[in-house]
Amino acid sequence: MTVIDLSKQPNADSDLRLFLDTVCETHELDFAAYAGVNPIAQTVHGFVNYPDEWQKLYVEQGFQHRDPTLLTAARSIAPVDWVRLRQEDSFRTLFRAAHDFGIAEQGLTIPVRGPYGDIGLFSVTRNCSDKEWGLLKKKILGEMQHLAVHLHDNVVRSHALTRALTSPSLSARETEILQWVAAGKTQQDVADILNISNRTVEVHLRSSRSKLGALTTSQAVGRAIGLGLIHPN
Amino acid sequence: MIIVVDGLNRDRYGRLLDEMFALRARVFGKRLGWEVDIKDGKEIDQFDALDPAYVIGVNDNGKVVSCVRALQTTGPHMLSDVFSAILDGDQPLRSPTIWESTRFCVDTEALDRGKTRNSVSYATCELMAASLEYAQESGISDIVTVIDPIMDRVLKRSDCAPYGYVGKTTPMGKVPAMAALLDCSDERIEKIRNFAGIEGNVFMDEDAAAALADPVAPEIDHSLFDAIMSAGPQPDAETRNMLEQYCHDQASAAQSRDELHAANRLAGVLFEAGMINRRKPKFFVC
Incomplete structure (x- = not known):
């Protein structure tokens, strides 16, 4: 099971829900949620794969106005492990209610900051011991960061105005490296050709993937060709 | 010891932040002569309003002796907005697993020479190791850091040479500035720790942190986010x-x-x- 590439999807709500489901299946998680604010388009997005009854109660109780996994976590640049929020009253109220739906306190929220003041909050949870949670978190955290930004970027770009403002802008180095990769060179080949370290090449590729909304380097190459940013010989 | 102050706990550490802004004013405003805004003896810029994470070194008397600031590269940060000269007008890196580190400095007046725990060398290495460990703990694998050539030399001498650079070295006041790349790997952290003889956990525990907190803790203001939501x-x-x-x-x-x-x-x-x-x-x- 691989996580779906959202940039290829029409971005219907069902696809976003499917994205959350595959993230959970791939990474041994129970539930996932996304909430985002796009101040340019003045839109708010939210979707979750929590049980319907819990979603209903959540809205009825107005938890979105005091949920610390959203509101407090939004002020961090680092992923916020919910253990950090446990002493807040609002956290205890929320999770006392959530407990009846099999939703545990072990979870984390990844805050995403976009270039236009847009904020995305991607959160995941898993019912397990704190120790197990710690191990799982360490294993999946880097990947979760990438998925959170992929999801957020695609939601933000689903709005016509933001899409018009956010055409990918690669640096000269990123373009040069993608051009060599498109010509079939390996990462080490490119490092040797440009006389820079292998890891510098890797960092520029990672940045290119992020800017092009791609999950893999091949997708990034394909998209860069499609946008006329690089030209295969 | 090291404490991390971010958007979640900054309301509790006003005194530490004020000391940190004053240290930045002395280092970047006076010693390095960068063009920075200083008000009331504190150097604060627009990025400090974005709830960055600060990794702060504190001596045994509870005084701030070192600091560095981290921001995500997916959103507004210094290389994308104000240090674009270093990139020669080119586009900055953007990745969920790369952070930008800026305003790295230590208090050379409060610290002494030599290699003891109260030395410039130890405080520098402790802050470097702590910031890499904090980033690694957050799922970050690389850091792009804006530094001057002196800091670049310090990194090389402390067995922490950057593995690469982006853009070019550019005048930034009395000294030039450059953007260097560091990996947040166990290997690099180990090398820095070995160089300075740093052992055990460098981050202070909850009790030590509580002792540094301001007397009264105001509630976090959610009103802006609520209004947007x-x-x-x-x-x-x-x-x-x-x-x-x-x-x-x-x-x-x-x-x-x-x-x-x-x-x-x-x-x-x-x-x-x-x-x-x-x-x-x-x-x-x-």
Whole structure:
């Protein structure tokens, strides 16, 4: 099971829900949620794969106005492990209610900051011991960061105005490296050709993937060709 | 010892932050002569308003002796906004697993030479190791850091040489500045720790942190986020009017055919997005 590439999807709500489901299946998680604010388009997005009854109660109780996994976590640049929020009253109220739906306190929220003041909050949870949670978190955290930004970027770009403002802008180095990769060179080949370290090449590729909304380097190459940013010989 | 102050706990550590801003004023304003804004002896810029994470070194007397600031590269940060000269007008890196580190400094007046725990060398290495460990703990694998050539030499001498650079070395006041790349790997952290003889956990425990907190802890202000979250899906009438007025002003102020086309294109995009009512008001003359 691989996580779906959202940039290829029409971005219907069902696809976003499917994205959350595959993230959970791939990474041994129970539930996932996304909430985002796009101040340019003045839109708010939210979707979750929590049980319907819990979603209903959540809205009825107005938890979105005091949920610390959203509101407090939004002020961090680092992923916020919910253990950090446990002493807040609002956290205890929320999770006392959530407990009846099999939703545990072990979870984390990844805050995403976009270039236009847009904020995305991607959160995941898993019912397990704190120790197990710690191990799982360490294993999946880097990947979760990438998925959170992929999801957020695609939601933000689903709005016509933001899409018009956010055409990918690669640096000269990123373009040069993608051009060599498109010509079939390996990462080490490119490092040797440009006389820079292998890891510098890797960092520029990672940045290119992020800017092009791609999950893999091949997708990034394909998209860069499609946008006329690089030209295969 | 090291403490991390971020948007979640900054309301509790006003005193530490004030000392940190004062240290930055002495280092970047006076010693390095960078063009920074200093008010009331504190150096604070627009990025400090974005809830960055600060990794702060504190001595045994509870005084701030070192600090560095971290921001995500997916959103606004210094290389994308104000240090663009270093990138020679080129685009900055953007990745969920790369952070930018800026304003790295240590208090050379409060610390001494030599290699003891109270030395410049130890405090520098402790802060470097701590910031890499904090980033690694957050799922970050690389850091792009804005430094001067002196700091670059310090990194190389401390067995922590950057594995690469982006952009070029650019004058930034009395000294030039550059953007270096560091991996947040166990290997690099180990090398720094070995170099300075740092053992055990460098981050202070909850009790030590509580002892440094301000006397009264005010509630975190959620009002702004709440206001945005409850703003609703589409612009209200007033915003629509302002956007339409803006499009009108852009079109009227156009000096050339290209500018007029650009203004009309913007109006078109806003209209397509359902954010203004009229695509081409009567005053738009093409």
